[in-house]
Amino acid sequence: MEFLPPLGRDVMAAVAPTFKVFGDLLRQPERLALLQATRREEHRYGDHPRQILDLYRPSKDLSRVTQGENARESQILVFIYGGGFARGDRIEPAIDGEVVYKGLGHFMAEQLGYDTVIMDYRLLQHGATFNSGGEDLDLVVTWIENTLCQKNDAESKSPTGRDMVIMGNSAGGVHLTSWLFDDAFASTRQRLMKSSSNLRLKSAVILSSTMLLDPHVPAMRPSLLGYYGSEEDIVGKSPLNLMRRATTSNAGEKLWPHILLITTEFDPEFVSETSKTFLMEWISKGGKGDYWELIGHNHLSPPLALGTGNEKAEAWGFELGQRLAQIK
Numbered sequence: 001m002e003f004l005p006p007l008g009r010d011v012m013a014a015v016a017p018t019f020k021v022f023g024d025l026l027r028q029p030e031r032l033a034l035l036q037a038t039r040r041e042e043h044r045y046g047d048h049p050r051q052i053l054d055l056y057r058p059s060k061d062l063s064r065v066t067q068g069e070n071a072r073e074s075q076i077l078v079f080i081y082g083g084g085f086a087r088g089d090r091i092e093p094a095i096d097g098e099v100v101y102k103g104l105g106h107f108m109a110e111q112l113g114y115d116t117v118i119m120d121y122r123l124l125q126h127g128a129t130f131n132s133g134g135e136d137l138d139l140v141v142t143w144i145e146n147t148l149c150q151k152n153d154a155e156s157k158s159p160t161g162r163d164m165v166i167m168g169n170s171a172g173g174v175h176l177t178s179w180l181f182d183d184a185f186a187s188t189r190q191r192l193m194k195s196s197s198n199l200r201l202k203s204a205v206i207l208s209s210t211m212l213l214d215p216h217v218p219a220m221r222p223s224l225l226g227y228y229g230s231e232e233d234i235v236g237k238s239p240l241n242l243m244r245r246a247t248t249s250n251a252g253e254k255l256w257p258h259i260l261l262i263t264t265e266f267d268p269e270f271v272s273e274t275s276k277t278f279l280m281e282w283i284s285k286g287g288k289g290d291y292w293e294l295i296g297h298n299h300l301s302p303p304l305a306l307g308t309g310n311e312k313a314e315a316w317g318f319e320l321g322q323r324l325a326q327i328k
Contacts, residue, residue: 001296001297001310001312001313003017003021004018004266004296004297004298004301005266005296007266007298008266009266009267009268009269009298009299011219011268011298011299011300012219014266014298014299014300015094015300018298018300018301018304019094019095019300019304022095022100022103022301022304022305022308022313023095023096023097023099023100023304025308025309025310025313026095026097026099026100026102026103026304026307026308027096027097027099028309030309031103031307031308031309032097032099034106034110034307034309035099035102035103035106035307036102038056038059038102038105038106038109038110039056039057039059039109040054040055040056040057040102040105041054041055041057042054042055043055043143043147045119045139045140045142045143046136046139048122048126049126050120050121050122050123050126050136051120051121051122051136051139052090052119052120053090053117053118053119053120053140053143054090054091054101054105054117054118054119055115055116055117055148056105056106056108056109056115056116056117056118057109057115058074058109058110058113058114058115059109059110060113074113074114074115074162075113075114075115075162075163075164075165075202076114076115076116076117076144076148076162076163076164076165076199077108077112077114077115077116077117077164077165077166077167078116078117078118078119078137078140078141078144078164078165078166078167079101079104079105079108079116079117079118079119079167079168079169079172079303080119080121080133080137080166080167080168080169080172080173080175080176081101081118081169081170081172081303082168082169082170082171082172082173082208082209083123083170083171083172084170084171084220084223085123085124085128085133085171085223085224085226085227086123086124086125086223086226087123088123088171088172089120090118090119090120095304099307100303100304101118101303102307103304103305103306103307103308104116104118104303104306104307105118105307106306106307107306107307107314107317108306108317111314111317111318111321112317112318112320112321114165115148117140117144119136119137119140121133121136121137121175122136124223124226124227128227129226129227129228129229130178130227130228130229130233130237131178131179131182131184131237133171133174133175133178133179134175134178134179134182134184134185136175137166137175137176137179138179138185138188141164141188141192141199142188144164144199145198145199148162148199149161149162149198149199161196161197161198161199161200162198162199162200163200163201163202164192164199164200164201164202165202165203165204165205165324166201166203166204166205167204167205167206167207168204168205168206168207168209169207169208169209169302169303170207170208170209170299171209172207172209173206173207173208173209173239174209174210174213174238174239176204176206176209177204177206177209177211177239177242177243178237178239178242180204180257181239181242181243181245181246182242182246183246183249186250189201189255189256189257190255192257193255193256193257194255201257202257202258202324202327203257203258203259203260203324203327204257204258204259204260205259205260205262205320205324206239206259206260206261206262206275207262207302207303208262208263208264208267208271208299208302209239209271209275210238210239210268210270210271210274211238211239211240211261211274211275211277211278212235212238212239212240212241212270212274212277212278213228213234213235213238214234214235214270215231215234215235239278240274240277240278240281243278243281243282244281247282247285247286247287254286256287256288257288258288258289258290258327259279259282259287259288259289259290260289260290260292260323260324261275261276261278261279261289261290261291261292262291262292262293262294262302263275263291263292263293263294264293264294264297264298264299264301264302265293265294265295265296265297265298266297266298266299267298267299268299271299272293275291276291279291290323292323294316296312297316301313302316302317305317
């Protein structure tokens with residue numbers, strides 16, 4: 001982890017060295033063997049070629065140990081990777097050896113006991129525009145309800161169903177909040193927030209995501225315009241403003257999940273600033289949430305660190321499991 005501070009907050013400059021170090025750790029023979037041994041299934045959740053997900057399954061039931069004594073059936077975690085709306089895959093080609101995001105899938109399944117879904121989704125080159133990220137996530141949720149939860153009903157001794165955590169990283173966190181606060185998906189959210197549901201949304205985890213998008217940042221401007229269409233929509237449909245409108249138009253509604261906003265020590269400053277603003281306003285509107293800064297990590301490193309076996313790098317993952325277990 002000592003190599004991260006010198007890379008600073010410049011995300012683009014940090015990509016290659018961060019990818020190299022964590023890729024090397026994940027490709028160590030003993031780690032690679034563990035990743036390859038983890039049960040992984042590929043499933044299609046929609047008709048578009050990009051609508052495919054990987055499902056990682058625990059080799060043993062860790063739910064009571066890692067997710068709390070009051071856990072329902074083994075929980076489900078959905079991970080939405082980042083990539084600036086233009087890049088990213090569930091098996092990241094920019095890191096050799098097909099180890100990312102297998103490391104994350106392995107860690108969440110084998111260390112924390114989650115059935116872990118890592119979804120591909122439409123990018124700009126596939127015609128993505130707002131809110132295709134939310135549409136793809138909604139299809140994944142439906143697939144989980146119809147596949148994992150239906151199977152669970154038949155096999156489980158518990159009538160109380162399953163809890164789900166959705167975690168979005170960078171642009172993935174933007175897609176997560178866009179789904180959460182877009183009225184187009186309100187019926188899904190309301191269904192997932194009922195305690196009697198076979199699938200209950202326990203928490204939305206937003207990892208290193210900008211909550212108020214800036215169309216004037218040169219590195220992001222082309223992608224943001226491509227996805228949102230105009231400067232006005234980039235700002236107006238940013239997570240912070242979507243949340244403001246949703247909580248105003250649905251004043252008094254309590255069917256919202258807990259939100260955990262995570263940033264890193266070496267994130268760009270506007271990521272942490274907008275995350276803190278989002279959480280402050282969210283709580284002021286009656287929402288449940290927390291803020292957590294990962295010391296020693298940069299914008300790219302947290303999901304790459306999982307599965308490496310490096311104690312310092314993976315520590316945040318174990319703490320994440322503890323924090324999620326405490327959410328009721």
